Amino acid sequence: MNTMSMASYRSSQRLNPLSLLAQLSSRQANGCLQVSSGSVSWSVYLEQGKLIYASDSVDPFERLDRHLRRLSRQIPTLVSAVRVQVRLIFESDLESQSSQNPEYQAICWLVNQQYLREQDAANLIEELAEEVIVSLLSVKEGSYQLIEQDKLDELPKFCRLDLRTIVERCHEQLRRQQTVQSNSVASEHQPKPVAQNGAPTKLEVVPKTPVQSNTAPPTHPTTIAGINPGKQLSKSTYTIACIDDSPTVLNAINSFLDDKSFSVVMINDPVRALMQVVRIKPDLILLDVAMPNLDGYELCSLLRKHSMFKNIPIIMVTGNTGFLDRAKAKLVKASGYLTKPFNQSELLKMVFKHLS
Numbered sequence: 001m002n003t004m005s006m007a008s009y010r011s012s013q014r015l016n017p018l019s020l021l022a023q024l025s026s027r028q029a030n031g032c033l034q035v036s037s038g039s040v041s042w043s044v045y046l047e048q049g050k051l052i053y054a055s056d057s058v059d060p061f062e063r064l065d066r067h068l069r070r071l072s073r074q075i076p077t078l079v080s081a082v083r084v085q086v087r088l089i090f091e092s093d094l095e096s097q098s099s100q101n102p103e104y105q106a107i108c109w110l111v112n113q114q115y116l117r118e119q120d121a122a123n124l125i126e127e128l129a130e131e132v133i134v135s136l137l138s139v140k141e142g143s144y145q146l147i148e149q150d151k152l153d154e155l156p157k158f159c160r161l162d163l164r165t166i167v168e169r170c171h172e173q174l175r176r177q178q179t180v181q182s183n184s185v186a187s188e189h190q191p192k193p194v195a196q197n198g199a200p201t202k203l204e205v206v207p208k209t210p211v212q213s214n215t216a217p218p219t220h221p222t223t224i225a226g227i228n229p230g231k232q233l234s235k236s237t238y239t240i241a242c243i244d245d246s247p248t249v250l251n252a253i254n255s256f257l258d259d260k261s262f263s264v265v266m267i268n269d270p271v272r273a274l275m276q277v278v279r280i281k282p283d284l285i286l287l288d289v290a291m292p293n294l295d296g297y298e299l300c301s302l303l304r305k306h307s308m309f310k311n312i313p314i315i316m317v318t319g320n321t322g323f324l325d326r327a328k329a330k331l332v333k334a335s336g337y338l339t340k341p342f343n344q345s346e347l348l349k350m351v352f353k354h355l356s
Contacts, residue, residue, distance in 0.1 A: 012037075012143055016344070017136050018171060019252030020144065023341035025049045025163040026249070026290065027319040030148060037142030042132060043101075045152050050160035052152055053104050054129040056136070060103045061087055067127055077115045086110065101152060108155050122159035129161065133170040168248050236261070238355055241282035243267045243299065244317070245291045253286060256344040257351070270294040274302055282312065284354055286338070289318035289325070300332040313354035317342075 017035065021044070024033060028049035035042040045052040065083055072078035089109065090102040107124065110116040116124070240262055242253050250266040257264050265280050267273045270291040277285060285303070289296035296316055303309040313335040318325065320339075329337050338350050 012141055014344070015139055015142050015144065016252060016255060017139055018167065018248060019256070020341065021133075021136075021163060021167045022246060022248040022252050023319070024146070025167070026246070027340055029146060032147045033144065034147060035136060035139065035142055035144045037139045042136045042139075044133075044136070046163065047157070047160060049163060051129055051163045051166060052157055052160065053101070053125055054132040054136075055101070055103060056132050058135075061090070061106075063128065063131065064103045064106065067124055071116075071120065071124065075116065075120060078110075082110075082115055101155075104152065104155065107158070111156070111158070118158050125159055126161055126166070129166060130170055130173075133166055134174055137167075137170055137174050164246060164248055171248065171251070237263050238283040239263045239265060239280060240284045240286065240351070241265045241267060241273075241277050241280060242286045243270060243273045243277075243291075243296075244286075244288035245270060246288075249288065253347070256347050262351075270296075270299055273299060274306075277303070278306070278308065281308065284313045284315065284351060285309075286315050286317050287334075289316055289320060297328050297332050300329075300334050304333045315350055315354065 015035070015037070020033075024044075024046060026049070029046050030048060031046060033042075033044040033046065035044075040057055042054070042056045044054045065087065068078055068083050068086075072080075072083075086106045086109070090106040107116070107121050111118055111121050238261060240257060242250050242264060244250050244253075244266075245268055247266075247268060250268060254264045254266060265276075265282065267276050271293055273294075287296045287300055291299075296318070300314050300316065303312075303314060314333075315336040315338050316329045316334045317338045318340065326337055335354055336350055338347065
């Protein structure tokens with residue numbers, strides 16, 4: 001069993017929940033991830049990187065009741081009297097904080113009383129988790145900690161959901177929502193031309209004439225997220241190849257390196273990665289260790305045998321922290337070793353170290 005320890009951050013800081021959840025999944029973490037931002041808190045319960053349950057502090061019983069009402073259309077036993085009984089028994093525990101996870105206990109009670117089947121409970125938990133994770137992914141600043149003692153240990157487990165799959169699904173859902181909102185805002189600012197007779201008329205698009213400027217763009221040393229590399233980077237843009245089989249991890253790294261100094265190329269197929277990096281000729285490679293078919297150590301060894309990559313920095317990105325793992329990295333001539341979980345500052349320090 002691979003467990004993960006994570007320091008408790010009491011002061012608010014920039015957060016990237018997408019990256020955080022991806023790292024917890026890859027590390028097969030156990031316990032409860034607690035995230036706080038303002039007056040809202042989130043709890044994600046994990047067992048070997050699998051999601052057991054997720055909740056937040058914003059009206060958890062209102063959320064549960066809403067999903068139970070929807071389920072009642074397919075499950076005749078979930079009559080309104082049962083839902084009221086659930087709230088009477090367990091919602092008072094939430095208000096008095098006399099017990100942990102009262103809404104999860106309510107689901108257990110519904111199964112025990114045979115109002116829900118175990119499969120119904122599993123489906124319900126997955127739907128609740130997706131709603132919670134979508135809201136969590138929107139958090140930009142806050143604090144978090146991983147509590148390794150799982151408060152659900154004494155309660156039955158109805159599912160062990162793939163955290164990576166749920167996060168990717170929720171991230172796509174959030175992205176669609178943001179696209180719809182952006183399009184809605186843009187449409188509100190579109191001119192609505194009307195002809196003099198009241199009939200709609202076509203817009204004329206006048207091409208813009210380029211304006212020449214004698215003012216040179218301001219120059220500044222390459223400093224990202226408060227990281228000063230010491231030496232200024234010699235190139236204006238560096239190409240960084242990220243090789244990982246998880247789109248979630250790739251997107252997280254891409255967001256960390258979201259700066260004009262970097263051009264990030266994301267590669268999710270380790271088997272085809274060799275030919276792709278030969279074509280793009282990156283300045284630095286971030287290489288995940290645990291990948292199917294061809295692991296990172298094997299791929300690093302193959303890259304080093306190619307004349308083009310004898311001196312290119314190759315950083316191994318992994319959740320393995322043992323001495324043997326570091327020895328393996330050295331054996332295949334990796335340039336560095338970045339241990340998950342890492343934050344933006346740690347990633348940038350590693351990148352600057354090998355590019356400066």
